[in-house]
Amino acid sequence: MALNPVIGKLVSKRVVLASASPRRQEILANVGLRFEVVPSWFKETLEKSSFAVPYEYAIETAKQKALEVANRMHLKHLRTPDIVIGADTIVTVGKQILEKPVDKQDAYKMLSSLSGKEHSVFTGVAIVHCSSKDNRLETEVTDFYEETKVKFAELSEELLWEYIHSGEPMDKAGGYGIQALGGMLVEYVHGDFLNVVGFPLNHFCKKLAELYYPPLKHTIQHVKHDSIPSVETFENLSDGESDSSNPMQHKSANKLERNGVPLSGAIHTPVNSGSIQPVCTVAVENQSGVMEYPAKFPSKIVELMDGFRASKALFVASKLKVFDLLKDKCILKPVDVANKIEASVCGTERLLDACASLGLLEKTHQGYSNTDSANTYLVSDREYSLHGYIIHSNDRLWHLFTHLEVAVKEGTMQTHQAFGKETEDLFQDSSYHSVEAKQRFMTAMHSIAKLTARDVATAFDLSQFRSVCDLGGCTGVLAHELVQKNPNLNVTVFDLPDVIANVSCFQPSGQHITPVTFTAGDFFKDNLPEADLYILSLILHDLNDEKIHILLSKISAICKPGSALLLAEIVLDEEKTHPPRAVLQSLSMTEGKQRSGSEYKQLLEKYGFTNVQIKITGNVLDAILGFKKTSAH
């Protein structure tokens, strides 16, 4: 029997380990997991420089390894596994990512670069839940990474070569195996040892626990196990058989469901994903010795009730530039942070604690520091920073949403109530709007575009096109991404004069800047630049039917047969309840609306675009591509 009950959860599932690594097989077999081994054929050749941080490279490689096996098993062998596990281990030293050495010289180079230094070992893991629907494979991916720091002693040339000649380095990331001879090179290890060997078992179990059991800790009554040590994240797990047989006791994480239907491999719950399920409850004895079941705790409702506090804590910490202060491993005490942000010490300490509890900061006895994701996404000058969008959420959306009740009653956007004299459209009436407000909006759009551009640019093969016009393309993030992926493309960004006047401060710098043309104009009033592919990214959902009619008629008229229109929007499912991000966005009551895949298809067809293809990226933005009918149609 496995110590950890989540491992038991997988007993009835067909679990596949997409890895040839004997270490990974051993680690998982040792804890009683039953699985088949199908090594992945995915080549580890992803472009490292295209990842903001090294662990994203490891995660993506792990994901591709697992997906390749899931697809192959489904197609070739007609056997769809329930769960496929993929992993990828890399070593990073400075800015370099080290994988397995290709030969002895390479091993020598790697090991000498590690000599006398601390380095990081990252393992990215992907847990892919699979199901087959109408003979199509559906997958739902959960991924994570673990970092372990390892310090090598100074290695003499002699020792290095002796080690290399042992043959051990050749199939191992960074060129060493900590579990064998390589252990002799190591001065210390900070973190999970098994992560270095190729599989972060503890984090994996925690992830499974998150997926298979409800997450809230404070709702849990502790059950004392004499022989099972209490492990923090597993404390809400009961090892009883009853938990999966009684669907009312557990609600699987949303991630395991698609359109409210649990994927095979997930715990089966009733097909009402929106309903609120209680977490496990334990009977307690009352004063008269009668066993009573306490009222079931509405964890999801409590989470929603408190959600605004968490958002506001993030907004305020961002606005006060707390994450900027704590970047690059800087550790500060509350008093130092308070001094720098000119705030009270007691208030700052509470804010820092709130951020730590939300997983944005790490708290140790030395002070507070950024977590990896805060470093990547919350520090304001980072390439993929969401700081701009967070400030926009705080300064604009927050005020709009405080008027939600009236907005719902009236069915209109509450800009006037929230901002007094301001007009509906930031960029349409320059007399009311400050340059700062416009720049803040552009910064927000820029930060979202940085996050989504790659998905949109790679959603379809665009190699057949020569010229692209991104209508309302703002600071040109998508345009640059498109040229990078398709160097022969001629890309024009067409946006309002006020926007174009401000784009220069958002342009990438460095040697590899891609050429993009910026043209000022109003796509409702002015002639559109000629192109064989037009793009509307995050435009249509904000426009009413009349404006959509003007715009799409205009694009359709200028498009020659074979030209195309690409939309980037969040595509709703057909019930229009998923993904929540789009549904909640609708509440801002712009004059437009969010649409489902079939609605976007109909809309494009209405304006003469056929062969409509929809790509659900699974990230923030999806993509829809339609081709202008040839005259034969």
Ligand SMILES: Cc1cn([C@H]2C[C@H](O)[C@@H](COP(=O)(O)OP(=O)(O)OP(=O)(O)O)O2)c(=O)[nH]c1=O
């Ligand atoms: C740093 C280090 C790595 N390793 C191993 C773990 C991984 O097996 C390997 C890193 O290569 P990976 O590409 O992660 O894995 P793999 O090629 O062995 O297997 P697959 O791609 O099929 O999953 O290095 C050790 O065994 N000990 C160590 O100390």
